[in-house]
Amino acid sequence: MALDKEIKEQLAGYLDLLEQDIVLKVSVATDENSQKLLEFVSEIVDMSPKIRLEHGSLSRTPSFSVERENEDYGIVFAGIPLGHEFTSLILALLQVSGRPPKINDDITAQIKKINKPHHFETYVSLTCHNCPDIVQALNIMSVLNPNISHTMIEGSMFKDEVEAKNIMAVPTIFDNHSLFGSGRMTIEQIITKIVGVADASEFEDKEPFDVLVIGGGPAGASAAIYAARKGIRTGIVADTFGGQVLETLSIENVIGTKYTEGPKLIAQIEEHVNEYGVDVMKQVRAKSIQKNESVEVTLENGAVLTTKTAIISTGARWRNIGVPGEQEFKNKGVAYCPHCDGPLFEGKNVAVVGGGNSGIEAAIDLAGLVKHVTVLEFMPELKADNVLQKRLYSLPNVTVLKNVQTKEITGQDKVNGITYVNRERNEEVHLDVEGVFILIGLAPNTEWLGNDVERNQIGEIIVNKHGETNVPGIFAAGDCTDSAYKQIIISMGSGATAALGAFDYMIRQ
Numbered sequence: 001m002a003l004d005k006e007i008k009e010q011l012a013g014y015l016d017l018l019e020q021d022i023v024l025k026v027s028v029a030t031d032e033n034s035q036k037l038l039e040f041v042s043e044i045v046d047m048s049p050k051i052r053l054e055h056g057s058l059s060r061t062p063s064f065s066v067e068r069e070n071e072d073y074g075i076v077f078a079g080i081p082l083g084h085e086f087t088s089l090i091l092a093l094l095q096v097s098g099r100p101p102k103i104n105d106d107i108t109a110q111i112k113k114i115n116k117p118h119h120f121e122t123y124v125s126l127t128c129h130n131c132p133d134i135v136q137a138l139n140i141m142s143v144l145n146p147n148i149s150h151t152m153i154e155g156s157m158f159k160d161e162v163e164a165k166n167i168m169a170v171p172t173i174f175d176n177h178s179l180f181g182s183g184r185m186t187i188e189q190i191i192t193k194i195v196g197v198a199d200a201s202e203f204e205d206k207e208p209f210d211v212l213v214i215g216g217g218p219a220g221a222s223a224a225i226y227a228a229r230k231g232i233r234t235g236i237v238a239d240t241f242g243g244q245v246l247e248t249l250s251i252e253n254v255i256g257t258k259y260t261e262g263p264k265l266i267a268q269i270e271e272h273v274n275e276y277g278v279d280v281m282k283q284v285r286a287k288s289i290q291k292n293e294s295v296e297v298t299l300e301n302g303a304v305l306t307t308k309t310a311i312i313s314t315g316a317r318w319r320n321i322g323v324p325g326e327q328e329f330k331n332k333g334v335a336y337c338p339h340c341d342g343p344l345f346e347g348k349n350v351a352v353v354g355g356g357n358s359g360i361e362a363a364i365d366l367a368g369l370v371k372h373v374t375v376l377e378f379m380p381e382l383k384a385d386n387v388l389q390k391r392l393y394s395l396p397n398v399t400v401l402k403n404v405q406t407k408e409i410t411g412q413d414k415v416n417g418i419t420y421v422n423r424e425r426n427e428e429v430h431l432d433v434e435g436v437f438i439l440i441g442l443a444p445n446t447e448w449l450g451n452d453v454e455r456n457q458i459g460e461i462i463v464n465k466h467g468e469t470n471v472p473g474i475f476a477a478g479d480c481t482d483s484a485y486k487q488i489i490i491s492m493g494s495g496a497t498a499a500l501g502a503f504d505y506m507i508r509q
Contacts, residue, residue, distance in 0.1 A: 003040070018050045020097045021051070022096050022097050023051075023052050023054050024067075026063075027055075027056060028055070029061050037063070060076075063079070074146075074150060077154075084131060085124060091140075101143065107187060107191065111144045114147055117148075118175050120138045120148070120151070120180065121150075123165075123172045125340065127340070127343055128170045130170075130171060130246070135150075137187035168341070168415075169332075180193070188283045197283065203281075203303035210232035212310045214312050215312065216236055216282070217491065218478065220311070221270070221273050223495035225273060225276060226495070228273075228277065232503070235305070236278055236280045238281070238284075245266055246263055248488075285299065286299060289453070294306045308473065312474065312477075313477045316479040318438065324408045325410055328409075332411070332415060333409075335438075336438055341435075347370065347371050352376070353406050354377070355378075355382035367398050377403070377404070380402055404420045406420050442479060443459065446460070446480050447459070453474060461480055466501035466504070477497065478495060
């Protein structure tokens with residue numbers, strides 16, 4: 001297969017950065033996929049004198065490994081890493097050649113301490129924007145620790161494996177042939193899953209903060225930058241850095257940036273935060289917050305952090321419909337991301353629950369892959385923009401059901417149908433489908449808060465124009481608040497507002 005001109009130009013620039021010679025060992029047969037992979041690898045080899053092609057036998061065919069001369073790093077690509085995985089390949093080539101990965105020293109030290117063997121296998125689709133995070137993290141771990149190896153498996157090229165293991169969501173990760181996890185994970189989350197959560201004793205020496213931000217999405221990052229620029233001691237507590245934006249494929253409404261993607265934007269934001277010396281504490285969650293003489297934030301591991309002011313920016317998550325079968329069949333036919341999981345339902349019948357913009361965009365996307373899409377909307381009319389509705393109704397393999405209430409998602413080992421009630425006729429109907437995509441909006445991540453911080457009926461934190469809550473010294477920003485609109489740029493602005501409000505509060509005390 002011939003790489004297009006743009007990809008070859010991009011790749012050539014990176015291959016110039018190789019520090020040591022590397023070997024691409026291919027395991028191929030005579031089938032069509034093997035020949036495509038061989039052509040792909042051969043084209044890369046021809047582009048650099050520092051890369052050598054070697055034929056060998058790997059556990060999967062077709063596949064290829066990335067090695068240094070006489071050094072096997074255990075990095076294997078079972079499939080052709082194009083699409084979103086092209087970056088994963090470039091980074092693997094560079095890191096195996098000797099260029100250090102861009103992670104901090106603490107993470108490097110944690111990886112090197114892992115002393116038990118871990119052979120990871122990650123099933124991906126090339127349209128999945130979350131998969132590269134897993135692939136790149138596990139490849140880095142393989143480079144840094146000889147006890148760790150990793151194989152990326154392109155699901156469309158190994159359909160028999162996908163079917164045999166009932167894989168219905170990507171990324172799906174196995175460790176030593178046992179299920180390790182499914183869905184997006186950061187390198188910090190992977191390490192924590194292996195070695196456990198940070199002990200409370202690791203936080204004992206933390207000095208009190210001036211501003212402690214709880215949450216690492218756009219609102220939290222913006223708040224931290226604005227606070228740190230005031231020269232005051234600033235920290236961030238976050239389970240993961242990036243929040244909901246990491247799930248966003250394309251972003252075209254950040255002013256001054258015509259187009260970007262969620263993971264790329266978050267990487268830039270995190271780099272910006274790190275320039276200001278913010279104490280970023282990842283893989284920890286807040287359990288409670290209380291105002292005494294100072295604000296005290298108790299973490300789930302039992303540690304207590306004190307701060308003059310706190311900014312809650314815990315964001316929101318996809319809302320569940322709360323019917324039987326939803327949790328039982330999550331990643332077994334119940335999905336929330338059509339970009340990631342849509343290719344796994346090629347040629348099948350699926351349902352989309354939700355008639356807003358997200359739901360209709362998902363239905364349009366899926367219609368190009370699956371056999372048939374049925375949209376279920378609770379209200380008498382769809383809520384999506386007219387331009388989306390017009391596009392939806394033009395598709396021949398889409399059915400729209402309005403004024404219906406989802407009652408149950410059914411199945412055995414995986415989804416086999418959805419039951420709904422026609423609200424007008426009060427009639428119950430069962431629909432045979434193999435996948436259910438749920439896109440009904442967002443729910444704020446505020447359940448951990450006690451009764452002190454005032455919230456509205458759907459759990460959003462009530463704030464004033466300065467980002468203040470009803471509790472002195474506690475502020476809030478972003479999608480966890482009662483802001484009228486949930487947008488990245490609005491969250492960033494509200495984070496800045498809350499930080500300035502917190503600073504103003506401190507200087508007046």
